[in-house]
Amino acid sequence: MTRPAIAYLSGKNLRHNISVIQKKANHSQVIAMIKANAYGHGMVETAKHIDDLNCYMGVASIDDGIELRNAGIKSNILLIQGPFQTEDIPLAIQYDCDMVFHQKEHISWLDEVSTPNKLKVWIKVNTGMNRLGFSMEEVESVYNTLQDHPKIKEGISIVSHFSCASKPDGLMNAHQLQCVKDLKRKINTKFSLANTGGIFYFPESHYDYVRPGIAMYGVSSLPGVMAEDLNLKPVMTLKSIVNAVRHVKKGEYIGYSATYQAKEDMIMAVIAFGHADGYPVTAPVGTPILVNGVRCPIIGPVSMDMIILDVTKIKDVKIGDEAVIWGDGLPLDEIIQHTKVSPGSMLALLRSRVKYIWVD
Ligand SMILES: Cc1ncc(COP(=O)(O)O)c(C=O)c1O
Incomplete structure (x- = not known):
């Protein structure tokens, strides 16, 4: 694949x-x-x-x-x-x-x-x-x-x-x-x-x-106004998949530089999407990604090809499950409240290795 x-x-x-x-x-x-x-x-x-x-x-x-x-x-x-x-x-x-x-x-x-x-x-x-x-x-x-x-x-x-x-x-x-x-x-x-x-x-x-x-x-881009409030619909829905799932014990460190420590026993998932795909490297802990329709927070720094999420609250998460990075169900307007990066720049920075499919 x-x-x-x-x-x-x-x-x-x-x-x-x-x-x-x-x-x-x-x-x-x-x-x-x-x-x-x-x-x-x-x-x-x-x-x-x-x-x-x-x-x-x-x-x-x-x-x-x-x-x-x-x-x-x-x-x-x-x-x-x-x-x-x-x-x-x-x-x-x-x-x-x-x-x-x-x-x-x-x-x-x-x-x-x-x-x-x-x-x-x-x-x-x-x-x-x-x-x-x-x-x-x-x-x-x-x-x-x-x-x-x-x-x-x-x-x-x-x-x-x-x-x-x-x-x-x-x-x-x-x-x-x-x-x-x-x-x-x-x-x-x-x-x-x-x-x-x-x-x-x-x-x-x-x-x-x-x-x-x-x-x-x-995308609205107007502070405090969501695209939906303006009757606008996302043209792009950016997706990837869960690439790995792991159980982590309370106290263990997750990701580069060991900046994130598990507060409890938790389940984390690795998403096949990173800053080399265009995701902002500065996205802070807590920025959501949708896994199986549930908002899951980023934990640890965004890597070149991967992002690590806390998926403890999702039942039976497994390799291959769908992750929505932004778009339908997870408006880019919501993501930028975390990343503080302008939506135009988030979109324009997508790299050529992301595939494009026009669905309609
Ligand atoms: C000259 C000019 N007009 C229009 C636009 C569109 O702006 P917006 O994305 O805020 O609608 C831009 C965007 O940078 C621009 O430079």
Whole structure:
């Protein structure tokens, strides 16, 4: 038998989540964020499951855009992080991908490119995140310059990104909302601001395009709010099996560095999943894994290929029994309360040795 670490993926739940988001932002078009290998779900397969939904697809580089087009994806594609070098621009034109411009250099790069076809450009504006984007002061003149540019297609949209939208009272939210409101008064075009937090907390941020990432995969990521509360369903259910069962006497030590000592006689199970599969090495004692439908706490440090659980409360646990690492029955939102790792990073860190099976 091959390694039993398997991610079961549900296209049905993915489409359900997009329909929940679409209902919430019913005047906006969805830009499905499938960057970072679709948050670890597999970019091409994810895109194929939603290619008929009239969504844009948001990815981080032209390599992703080319891979999507070569796989036959027809949806509009937006390169959300802009070009990394001049050569990205003709490729974006060739593969019919829209591109974000966020630096003056991008305009000079476009000037250098000789192409009969035009590029579709989005302008990123920095409204407070201070990561990417033209400043509030320069964005109007950049917009005017690009509007008249002979190599740019008609219809330049403006995009910005929340820095604190996962909390309704996040420090920068009001300021960023106001910035976009101000810009909208000055520039008559389409806008995009909201990610998952914006979609659920700030209807006024929906504008013309919303950009869900984590919510699309059925995870809330909003502190104190479970995906189920938002009617979202997990797209990924990550499973493995019990690889070994052992009876341990009170006082014995378990796992690396002998940091965990059995308080009572106990039964422990080894799960075939470790940090080399993508499980956070920092997951503390007590983080649950579901064995035969029962939450069992991790004991001892997470190893490279294995995790040790206290399964004393399960009757007749045996080798081969199912372990749900997260997903159906054990929401990732619950796991991150223990690991304190963002759900996007937990998903995106899954390693290639985990097998992927789309179940519907
Ligand atoms: C520019 C941009 N838009 C949207 C998203 C999606 O964010 P979320 O996963 O919080 O929905 C991201 C995620 O990092 C992003 O960088």
